[in-house]
Amino acid sequence: MSAAADDAQGNREDSGEDRLIARYFRPLATDPGAFDLRDDAATLMPPPGMEVVLQADALVGGVHFFPDDPADLVARKALRVNLSDLAAKGATPAGFLLTLALPAETSEAWLQDFARGLGDDAAAFGCPLLGGDTVRTSGPVVISISAFGLVPQGRMVRRAGAQAGDVIVVTGTIGDSALGLLLRTDAAAAARWKLDHVERGTLAERYLLPQPRLALAKAVLEHATAAMDVSDGLAGDLAKLCGVSGVDAEVDAAKVPFSAAAAKAIAAEPGLLQGALSGGDDYEIIATLPAAKLGALRSAGAATGVPVTEIGRIVAGRGGARFFDHGQQLAFERTSFSHF
Amino acid sequence: MSAAADDAQGNREDSGEDRLIARYFRPLATDPGAFDLRDDAATLMPPPGMEVVLQADALVGGVHFFPDDPADLVARKALRVNLSDLAAKGATPAGFLLTLALPAETSEAWLQDFARGLGDDAAAFGCPLLGGDTVRTSGPVVISISAFGLVPQGRMVRRAGAQAGDVIVVTGTIGDSALGLLLRTDAAAAARWKLDHVERGTLAERYLLPQPRLALAKAVLEHATAAMDVSDGLAGDLAKLCGVSGVDAEVDAAKVPFSAAAAKAIAAEPGLLQGALSGGDDYEIIATLPAAKLGALRSAGAATGVPVTEIGRIVAGRGGARFFDHGQQLAFERTSFSHF
Missing domain, CATH: 3.30.1330.10 (PurM-like, N-terminal domain)
Structure with missing residues (x-):
């Protein structure tokens, strides 16, 4: 200039x-x-x-x-x-x-x-x-x-609105971006995780370039009781949604969708599971909806090429998110990313 | 934190x-x-x-x-x-x-x-x-x-819209903020300009805290053919307005409203006139309007405590702003502030 x-x-x-x-x-x-x-x-x-x-x-x-x-x-x-x-x-x-x-x-x-x-x-x-x-x-x-x-007017899908009995869904896959960031800062990680060139590229690209799920926005508007994008980590963001909705979430970690690359990394280093669930930069949508509407949202996902996966249930509570791995509740070191 | x-x-x-x-x-x-x-x-x-x-x-x-x-x-x-x-x-x-x-x-x-x-x-x-x-x-x-x-709808006051024959007005006073900034960076200036404590304070405060002219917004909407806020210097901003409107402006520098403090500084150092007219950070409104509406805008200004001063005329042209000081056209070293 x-x-x-x-x-x-x-x-x-x-x-x-x-x-x-x-x-x-x-x-x-x-x-x-x-x-x-x-x-x-x-x-x-x-x-x-x-x-x-x-x-x-x-x-x-x-x-x-x-x-x-x-x-x-x-x-x-x-x-x-x-x-x-x-x-x-x-x-x-x-x-x-x-x-x-x-x-x-x-x-x-x-x-x-x-x-x-x-x-x-x-x-x-x-x-x-x-x-x-x-x-x-x-x-x-x-x-x-x-x-x-x-x-x-008045129809913006809020964080508040999740109801006990709702199912919890998430789009795409979780954790790729956080693992992609780890790959950038830890040169030895790819070998340790036994990732091939393509898998490395998948994770790296997810960090570099999020995929906003606009194709699903209309269906979210139509079916979701509450929704937010997962930007600071699934565990922490879901807890925020539950906090504002005044309910609890129970998530089966085994149902959380991982890419083949992320699954391989987590299999090689099981401690990465927590990082994948709380690492941030996913830019997927987490939404809650009545079980009866799950089929319609899945169909919309299929029609627009956006995978929609059920990962848990909303239950009565005071605003928390619990993740279970083979029946054992996960104790997170931290549930989300914060700059401060 | x-x-x-x-x-x-x-x-x-x-x-x-x-x-x-x-x-x-x-x-x-x-x-x-x-x-x-x-x-x-x-x-x-x-x-x-x-x-x-x-x-x-x-x-x-x-x-x-x-x-x-x-x-x-x-x-x-x-x-x-x-x-x-x-x-x-x-x-x-x-x-x-x-x-x-x-x-x-x-x-x-x-x-x-x-x-x-x-x-x-x-x-x-x-x-x-x-x-x-x-x-x-x-x-x-x-x-x-x-x-x-x-x-x-459709009524936002644009930069485009100034018509040959329109009068040009500006709110408040011009140049205080630029002079206030000079005072911050040149400790000897206040003495050179013969400013007392109050006058120094006036200029310093204008730099620190602009006064948005929202009280006049309704009257501007009603009467102005074109308007913009003066943020990068009166001379340059008026030239931009004229450029988009496809007209020229002729301004009598002697009519440009200066505060007592700014007038004193300019009297002590005539070279400051250019800086006052092109220095930026004024956050006043410059507007053009048919001469017949000047009275109404002035009345609105009087009613809301916002001084409105006529400083020149719009004439046919290709998009420039000329400033005259006692009949002599000013040749600016630069007409506005730019970061780049």
Whole structure:
């Protein structure tokens, strides 16, 4: 990025920030409400009967991704962790705001890749850039995204709402991302876990690039009594859902869906089971629903290519989640990831 | 902030982040759509006929504020720079999302002051916290706020819309904040500018704490053909407005409203005039409107305590802003602030 070019008349000057926006981000602002990023704000008009679902997540270089992760994947992850929340709330994406704090040494190539990845996913998931802000920082890259979705008024799927008797389901597989992160920081782990090249790649990719379960959002909206995305670890996130719902969860750890790679790692090192159940970055949906609706949700999953697995039951309680492994309750060292 | 307390059963565990949110930010989430910050997302339902105005601005420690600025003022500035944009768009505040990247050394006292300042302004301006995210960073504090307002559908006051013949007005006074920043970095300046204690305080405070002109938002919505908030310098921001509107602006620098303190500084050091007109951080509204509506806007300003000053005219052109000082066109070294 270059310094602002100065025009002796002070006319039609474009600042470096303006050029950065024009070059990299304007092509992503495909919604008419974004006004081509030529205004201070955007507009969003929910269709009649719909309301806006709003949520924000930030990613920090060196904390949520490695400084040398490809910039296009970093951008896609930043958007996808937000889309994952929208999916779990039963919302259809409508757009997002981006604030980007960039160190001075950020290269044009990094920005170009970042914008390309972001644009690809914005298009793929129907979630256009509506606006934002780019600023300098003396620290690592900070990517903050506020994402907006639409649901019928009053119908956002809450964390609160799980009922005793409900079944508990989870999408996809659990623990891959946490194990993928371990592989990044422990070079010897892959050999210890007896993983082949493909299995290593599976786990590594799950850490780099979450798969937001938007394809299932409509079915979640229709059938779930409560739902949230699993971002800080299945055990802790389920406990949070139960806490707000005022119920308990009983999960059969043997039913929790693991990928072949994760299953192999856990078989080689049984202590990894806890890490897989509490490690975070899964970006799957955990939902509760009446047993009678399980078939319908499974069918929706089959139709959209999203695996849906029953892992346990909601019972009366005061807000906790218990995991059992062959009848023995697991005692977690910690149930979820927290930065603080 | 303390590490997560671990419960051997993994039940009802509250992470450090949960406690941080509960202690400092839950009291600010007064809107029912925030679900007490106990869910993954918030909801916003615009009243019939209204649409949502969305915008985001980020502040970085050491860039937008000094690391030793009081945390309550930092928080209030972070919210106010966003509210300033909503005001200029003619929008009524509806709420905001906050993502906060915090260094490990952030103290409880800083957080407490930050939350108090943020809460005070959220209440004062009717803009409750709806949700957000707190994350760790190895760099300086990054505060990203996405603010939401409401306008009648299709009525957001755009940058585009200025018409040849319109008068140009600006609220409040210009340049105080840029001069206040100079005072912070040049200890000898106050004496050179012959400022007394009160005048120094006026300029310093304008840098620390902008005054969003929400009181005038309704009148701007009613009367302005185009508007924006002056955040990156009057000269450059007006040029941007003209660029999008496809017109030129002619401003009489002698009409630009300066505070007594700024006028004294400029009188002592005439070279400061350019800095005052292009320095940024004013957070005033610049608007264009038909001359016939000037009286109505002035009356609204008088009724709400917001000074409204006519500074020039819109003329046919291709998108530039010219400033004249006693008939001589000013040649700016640079017309606005840019981070890049």
